[in-house]
Amino acid sequence: MLTADSVVKIYDRWGRFYDIVFKWIFSEGRNVGVELLDLKAGERLLEVGVGTGLSLPxxxxxxxxxxxxxxxxxxxxxxxxxxNLGLRNVDLQVMDAQAMTFPDDSFDCVTACYVVSAAPDPHKVVSEICRVCKPGGRIVFINHFKSQNRLLARFEELINGICRKFGWETTLDLETLIAAHKLVIGVQERVNIFDYWRAVLCYNSRK
Ligand SMILES: C[S@@+](CC[C@H](N)C(=O)[O-])C[C@H]1O[C@@H](n2cnc3c(N)ncnc32)[C@H](O)[C@@H]1O
Structure with a gap:
């Protein structure tokens, strides 16, 4: 099982060489996510699990x-x-996305690129995202979700233990997540190698 401590240990280790491995592999997803988000001037955005900041530019x-x-x-x-890029509009903070310190309704929109399945409790992360995002706000997830193909889904269950050691789960079900948090899906696109990941634009239906 992933715990907050194990996630910190795993990603502290990834830090030095994360970009070498994941900059290009995941770049299509990040680009599509930013397009789906369609951020407007002045809108306040939260990026959860910003990692080494590959989306920031x-x-x-x-x-x-x-x-x-x-x-x-x-x-x-x-x-x-x-x-290096002089991004004076960006503020970075060490924080657990499962227990954010921001007040309710702090952001117009939220992105989470390859994060929800890397967190110990994806549902806590999504619940916090919905809390800090304004009602009706846009939320973009880029993630691998459990395959809809039964054989592939079985294979993902088998390799899940190994994947956890590297810092992510392979069995997170998008439909369950969406229903549990009453999110409304706007658009979704398949991205990255073999279209194995999904970029999903949702709306926060919290009143
Ligand atoms: C696969 S990396 C993705 C990084 C970046 N978003 C990207 O596009 O490459 C997953 C990131 O989620 C972070 N993460 C995992 N669980 C987290 C949590 N509970 N709170 C905040 N960040 C978390 C990890 O530390 C890591 O930086």
Missing amino acids: LYRRDSPIVGIDISSKMLEKAREKVD
Whole structure:
């Protein structure tokens, strides 16, 4: 089982070489996610599990952006990008997405790229996202969700134990997540190698 401590340990280790492995493999998903988000000038955006900050250069610079991550080593790399690119609209904070310290309705929109299945409790993360996002706000998930093909889903269950050691789950079910948090799906697209990941734009239906 992933725990907050094990996630920190795993991603603190990934920090130094995460970009070498995952910058290109996951770049299509990040680009599509930013397009689906369609951030408007001045809108306040939260990026959950911002990691080494690979999405940060893709956002417009006239919107305030807050990036949080549980791993300080991943955030160190994000800080280097923010400094090198002079992204003065970006604020980075070490924070557990399962228990955020922001008040309710703090953000116009939220993105979570390859994060919900990397967290110990994906439902807590999504519940917190819905709390800090304004009612009706846009939420974009880029993630691998459990396959709809039965054989592939069985295979994903088999390899889940190994994947957890690297820092993610393979069996998270999108439909269950959406129903549990009463999210409304706007658009979804398949992205990355073999279309194995999904970019999903949702609306926060919380009143
Ligand atoms: C696979 S990486 C994705 C990083 C980045 N979003 C990207 O597009 O490459 C997953 C990230 O989620 C972070 N993470 C996992 N659980 C978290 C939690 N509970 N709170 C905040 N960040 C978390 C990890 O530290 C890691 O940086």
